[in-house]
Amino acid sequence: MVVEDVPLYSTWDLETPKLPRRSHLYSLQPGGLGTARVESLTSYLSRLAEAHQVAVGALIRYEITPWFLIYSQSPRLSRADAWQVSWAIWQRNPKLLQETTATAWLAASQPVKRIVHALETLTLRQDLACLTLLPWRPLFSLTHAFHTEPFWCPMCYQEWRESGAIYTEPLMWSLEGVNVCPQHHCYLQLWCLYCRHPQPFLRLSARLGYCSNCGAWLGRSVEPTVFRPEDLKKKRWLFWCADAIGELLAFTPSLQLAPSDQFPQRRRKPQLTAFLKRCYKLGISCIEGLNLLSGSVDGVQLCLPGFESIK
Incomplete structure (x- = not known):
């Protein structure tokens, strides 16, 4: 056989391909990151639970709480001992991390820092602190920084629904200094119009955009708020x-x-x-x-x- 007639085959690459590290939970991109309308951590948790088709309470109980407990242990403990102590605490306190207040999930505190650390471990993200006030901790005293109950803009929800956009809860809605929507020039809403019930900051079961009490849609079309001449200063x-505040959040x-x-x-x-x-x-x-x-x-x-x- 003539050498020129022998078919030539490309060499095989026997090197093992380098695969990116896999996250335990979906590594969802936070909504509005780097803008005034960045979503809150509680909003992110709701979307993450919906992506995994589980309730928010179950996601927190079985995925986030164990890592939160690990990061709460003394660094002098071995990893095995830390897991053993955390397991005992987890079994004794099934309602750990089930608080629904803004302070429990969005404040610039050590517990929130550990929650963010746990969630970043599970999602392999490194930007979730920006969904809380943790980056503001060196700058401000943040006592009384949040509304006691969550507010929302019904027009924002309505626009997202009509455009097919993802529903989120911007972090700015949680802050005490924000009482109006700068985009739609209307006051934020506090009560469900159907059952007159306020909403929790962390929705353990209800979906974003819907009342946690009666399940009604929280969005609607509203007209811009008309201020009287004597209220123009306000x-x-x-x-x-x-x-x-939106500018600060975008700068975070x-x-x-x-x-x-x-x-x-x-x-x-x-x-x-x-x-x-x-x-x-x-x-x-x-x-x-x-x-x-x-x-x-x-x-x-x-x-x-x-x-x-x-x-």
């Missing part, structure tokens, strides 16, 4: 405050990436509402206010007139 403040991923020493520890951090009021009074944006809080602008150390006395 209107300017309400919408400026909502826009400013940058805070995550900022060096830890960029915002030095202050003996007294300003309350979020007091900070916003001072920015409004000085006629500056909240981002400019953050530069003042950091103590420097363009590398120049500043004396902070107007901010040094914020409480």
Whole structure:
């Protein structure tokens, strides 16, 4: 046989392909990340549970709580001992992490930090802290930062339904300074129009956009709120405050990436509402206010007139 007539075959690549690490839970992309309408962690949990076709309470009980308990143990314990202690606590307290308040899931606290750590371990994401107020912890005193009961914009829900968009609950709806929707120029809603029942921040069983009590749809078409002439000053403040908080939320991923020493520890951090009021009074944006809080602008150390006395 002539050598030229022998068929040639390409060589086989026997190297084992490198597969990306698999997450235990779906690695859902957070809605609105890096924008004013970034969703809250409770909203993300609801969508994650729906993607896995389980109730939110079951997802928390059987997936998140064990890792939360592990991260709550002393680092001096061996991994085996930590799991044993966590298992005992998990069996004794079936309602652990079943709180439905904003403080339990969205605050800048150590328990929320451990919840985020557990959820990031399960989803292999690294941006879930931006769905809470954890990145704001070095900047503000965040006591009384949340509404006592959740608000929502019925027009936002209605638009998402008509456009086929994914329903979310923006983090800004949970914050005390936000009482209006800057997009639709209407007041946020507090009660279900059908049963007059408020909603929980964390929905253990109900779907986003639906009443947790009667199951009614929470969206509807509404007209922009008309303010009386004597209330125009109040209107300017309400919408400026909502826009400013949205600006802070959009800036939050940058805070995550900022060096830890960029915002030095202050003996007294300003309350979020007091900070916003001072920015409004000085006629500056909240981002400019953050530069003042950091103590420097363009590398120049500043004396902070107007901010040094914020409480």
